[in-house]
Amino acid sequence: MVAMSKRVKTLQIVFTDPGKTFFCGGDMVSGRIQVEVNEVTRVSAMRLLGLGRAKVEYAKGKQRCRQEAEYLRHEEVLRLDEQPTDSDGSVVLRPGNKYEYMFGFELPRDGQLVSSYKGKFGYVHYYVKALMERPHLPTLECKKSFEVEEPLDVNTPDLLSPTGGMKEKKVTCMFIPDGQVSLNAKIDRRGFCEGEDIFINAKFENTCSRIVVPKAAIIAKHTYQANGRTKIFRQKLSSVRGNHIISGMCDAWQGKTIRVPKIKPSMLGCNIIRVEYALMIYIHIPGSEKLILELPLVIGTAGLVSRSNSVSSQEGSVSNASQSWLSLRMPSEPPSYCDITRDCCLDQPLTPLLDDIDDDDSPIFMNAPAFQYPPPPAYVEVTEEEYNGNARMLPVC
Structure with a gap:
């Protein structure tokens, strides 16, 4: 950031490594x-501040909720190298020269910092500010921001352990019992990084008279606290869906995947802002509230996932691919129309808000959806003479 006045031509901060995208605890900010200057200027002091603070602000009715928390405060007075100073410590800057005040300080360690963040009702901001103090003149200042990303390791026993749950819901129609829907889901771990796939194993059962649709979504939950009040903002990041389930039928997901999108890691150490994630597995029931099961997730910083986990994921993908390949073997008998399976698994587009409208997902009345059936298998015709002679079945084309 550059500050200019009639006397001062340029005042700006330049980092030693301008290409560095983020810092973490223990790094040097230098x-x-x-x-x-445009004319002779006396500088009494050049002060440097390294600041980092979180701020929450939002309206709650007629009340304005606002709260701040400080996570970094560094202050020092800088000197010019090989520049004569007066008895009071001031220096004289002259036009035509470029002056540079060097600085450097270490960021706090041991989890004292929280990652940079910018949300709907608050932020965590880090920056360096330079204050140029001049006798009998206003103080000039400039500042430059930098990003902090605290490492979050997901390779802990707690985050590598499986998690799951089950839910069921009784459905009514005009206060008359109409069966129930249930789901039972499980994932192999809770800790993930950006770009990884979450494998979902789940079973869905529908005994009500309506057509229901199972879905899954990654949800972000932003919690803001100010003046003893709490404000929560929920956001759907990515989603997948399964097949329609008609009355009296079940469906199962075996390793259905949903990918972790490009998102900020979980923020759990801030006093007034908290960012959490969850895998929401739910069933859309027309004319009734959704049946929802939420499994908590922890999103870590990129590159911290161990090689063993990535290798195991790759091995799982290879084994799944092998099983899928084996399932493509030619049948011993020609297939019939009744063997044709229907797959209507569609990926939903990203939606910014959780409260999406699923009007067309599951009609209350059981209208069969339209499917594109493949053509019947072709067979080579055998003439009667060939059949009466050396009769043999020709291969399927």
Whole structure:
């Protein structure tokens, strides 16, 4: 950021490594403050501040809720190298010269920082500020932001253990019992990183008279606290869906995948802002509330997933692919129309809000959806003479 006045031509902060995308606890934040003046200027002091704070602000009715928390505060007075100073410590800057004040400080360790964040009702912001103090003149200042991303390791026993649950819901129609729907789901771990696939094993049962649709979505939950009040903002990040389930039928997911999109890691150490994630597995029931099962997730920083986990995931993918390949063997007998399976698994587009409208997903009345059936298998015709002679079945074309 550059500050300019009649006397000062340039005042800006330049980091030593401008290509560095983020810092973490224990890293050095270093750089220089560049100064150029248009006329002779006396500088009494050049102060540097390294600041990091979280802030929450939102309206609750007529009340304005606001709260801040500080996570970084560094302050020092900088000196010019090989530049003569007066008895009071001030220096004289002259036009035509470029002056540089060097600085560097270490960020706190041991989890004292929280990651940078910008949300709907709050933020966590880190920046360096330079204050140029001049006798009998206003203080000039400039600042430059930098990102902090605290490492979050998902390779802990707690986050590598499986998690799951089950839910059921009784359905009524005009206060008359109409059966129930149930789901039982499980995932192999709770900790993931951006770009990884979550494998879902689940079973769905529908004994009501309506057509229901099983779905899954990754949900972000942003919690803001200010003045003793709490505000929660929920967001759907990505989703998948399964086949329609008619009355009296069941369906199962065996390793159905949903990919973790490009998102910020979980933020669990801030006093006033909290970012959590969950895998929401639910059944859409027309004319009734959804049956929802939420499994908590922890999203870690990229690159921390162990090689063993990635290898096991790859091995699982290879084994699944092998099983899928084996399932493509030619049948011993020609297939019939009754053997044709219907697959209407569609991926939903990303939606910004959780409260999506699923009007067309599951009609209350059982209208069979339209499917594109493949053509019947072709067979080579055998003439009567060939049949009466050396009769043999020709291969399927």
